[in-house]
Amino acid sequence: MDTVIGIIGGSGLYDIPGLEDATWQTVETPWGAPSDQILTGRLGGVTLAFLPRHGRGHVHSPTTVPYRANIDALKRLGVTDVVSVSACGSFREELAPGDFVIVDQFIDRTFAREKSFFGTGCVAHVSVAHPTCTRLGDAAFAAAKAAGVTVHRGGTYLAMEGPQFSSVAESRLYKSWGCDVIGMTNMPEAKLAREAELCYASVAMITDYDSWHPDHDTVDISTIIATLTGNSDAARRLVADLPDRLGAERHTCPHGCDHALDHAIMTAPDKRDPAVTARLDAVAGRVM
Numbered sequence: 001m002d003t004v005i006g007i008i009g010g011s012g013l014y015d016i017p018g019l020e021d022a023t024w025q026t027v028e029t030p031w032g033a034p035s036d037q038i039l040t041g042r043l044g045g046v047t048l049a050f051l052p053r054h055g056r057g058h059v060h061s062p063t064t065v066p067y068r069a070n071i072d073a074l075k076r077l078g079v080t081d082v083v084s085v086s087a088c089g090s091f092r093e094e095l096a097p098g099d100f101v102i103v104d105q106f107i108d109r110t111f112a113r114e115k116s117f118f119g120t121g122c123v124a125h126v127s128v129a130h131p132t133c134t135r136l137g138d139a140a141f142a143a144a145k146a147a148g149v150t151v152h153r154g155g156t157y158l159a160m161e162g163p164q165f166s167s168v169a170e171s172r173l174y175k176s177w178g179c180d181v182i183g184m185t186n187m188p189e190a191k192l193a194r195e196a197e198l199c200y201a202s203v204a205m206i207t208d209y210d211s212w213h214p215d216h217d218t219v220d221i222s223t224i225i226a227t228l229t230g231n232s233d234a235a236r237r238l239v240a241d242l243p244d245r246l247g248a249e250r251h252t253c254p255h256g257c258d259h260a261l262d263h264a265i266m267t268a269p270d271k272r273d274p275a276v277t278a279r280l281d282a283v284a285g286r287v288m
């Protein structure tokens, strides 16, 4: 089996220059249209698919990003490994603006999004105890180092609904919970990637200290954009280094990400709704 790398580009990352045979492809899914066309091509001998999470021109808010369509579309294109790149606030002094963090845990505080491919007609429960893939996170960590950025391995990402930033009281609360970074988009994306049996890693690009820090201004969009402008080249260097780390030949994930559905579906085969199972062709076809 071949490795196919999927990159979900967040705020500030809307394209990947330098792909061989680059084509923007329209992909249709049973969950509607993805955020945008998907840029496919070859990089370092590996196939890569790039999806701008908010769409080119930043048209989708964190709440309206079509997360299910995005993950389904990547799966449909044969993607095996998804790396998310996201702008994030920091809850720790030592995670400074400009640094990258390879996130490994999440606290999901979003509440206005569809969070599963499954439901009435075909119920499934996957584990997200370890919501990111260690092998893929290690590759992203090494690629970030090679890209010359200050990068930290491991961190808990608080996913908030947005689109407004947190109040000072909320920011202090999340910090007191032990969260490391905050953003608005990695949930339910990471949960859906697990349901689709895709390895998922998240690269947080720190843009600000949110609103808890006594010596820094509370977060606003102009600070974020200023930091992102400096960060986007480093993010592209990181992406360019990934094919070498992952290799063209894909082996079974040692952490089981690609077998997450093995024992997850609860609904008896004769009780499954055919219309619901038809929608799951790409995501769960392996076990249906």
Ligand SMILES: CSC[C@H]1O[C@H](OP(=O)(O)O)[C@H](O)[C@@H]1O
Pocket (backbone or CB within 6 Å): 009, 010, 011, 012, 053, 054, 061, 062, 085, 086, 087, 088, 162, 182, 183, 184, 185, 186, 221, 224
């Ligand atoms: C542009 S600031 C807020 C916005 O940026 C982050 O998006 P992404 O994770 O796609 O980089 C954050 O989660 C908010 O959606």
Ligand SMILES: Nc1ncnc2[nH]cnc12
Pocket (backbone or CB within 6 Å): 087, 088, 089, 090, 160, 165, 166, 182, 183, 184, 207, 208, 209, 210, 211, 219, 224
């Ligand atoms: N402080 C913050 N809160 C939520 N999302 C963010 N994205 C970048 N900085 C953020």
